[in-house]
Amino acid sequence: MKILLDFLPIALFFGMFKYAEGHKEWAASTATEWLGFMVSGGVVGPAEAPVLLATVVVILATFAQILWLKARGKKVDTMLWVSLGLVTALGGATIYFHSESFIKWKPTVLYWVMGGALLFGQLIFKKNGIKSLMGSQMNLPDPIWRVVNFSWVGFFAVMGVLNLWVAFNFPTSTWVNFKLFGGMGLMIVFVLAQAVYLNKYIKQGPTP
Structure with a gap:
């Protein structure tokens, strides 16, 4: 359920982009009507409207x-707050400057923030972020937790x-496809590969 919720904004981004890309005149007039007061020049063209x-x-x-x-009394993960800050700042710049370059940086910055948090947590604070998240679900030796964290x-x-390479070397429509299907697909492959690696350790049971 959580992973579906995490990918929902990406799926909605994909859906709106694809619809607007197929209806560019509608997209341009709608974007100008809705966003004209926010964009430089006040007019959005068909190319950038989607x-x-x-x-x-x-x-x-x-x-x-x-x-x-919040309404359900659930905790909002720190990374979700970071994602909101990034998408608001970079998305706002994208809207104002009519430039997709800003929003294309958002996945990369978020990936690097998450990776940096895990890296500095392990090296500086001696805290394994992945163990903190998954430690209640499995019992692994500390060296294996470090391998998982660094992986x-x-x-x-x-x-x-990879996001930057696709974003700035291929058409925007290709990047949008990669953002949803490529990102989710590679995440699933990575998680499955890690599960295979961890399986032999999980079978050993609790460590002393």
């Missing part, structure tokens, strides 16, 4: 995510670079 409308949707969806969690650091670092 990504601008999708950006508005992802900002609103992230806000809605937090409000829904996530590496994964987030690579994903950040």
Whole structure:
């Protein structure tokens, strides 16, 4: 359930972009009507309208995510607050400057923030972030927890670079596809590979 909630803003971004891309004149007039007061020059053209409308949707969806969690009395993860801050700042710049470059940086910055938090937590504060999240679900030797933690650091670092490569070397529509399907697909592959690696340790049972 949580992973579906986490990917919901991305899915809505994808849906709005694809719809607007197929209806560019509608997208341009709608974006100008809704966002004209926020954009430089006051007019949104057909080329940039799809990504601008999708950006508005992802900002609103992230806000809605937090409000829904708050309404249910659930804790809002720190990374969700960071995501809201990034999507609001970079999305706002995308809207104002009519430039998709800003919003394209958002996944990379978020990946690197998450990876950096795990890295500095392990090296500076001697706290294993992955063990803190998953320690109640499995019992592993500390050296294995360190391997798991650093593997996530590496994964987030690579994903950040990969996002930039796709974002600035391919059409925006390709990046939008990668943002949803590529990001989710690679995450699933990574998690499955890690599960295979950890399986032999889990079978050993609790460690002394």
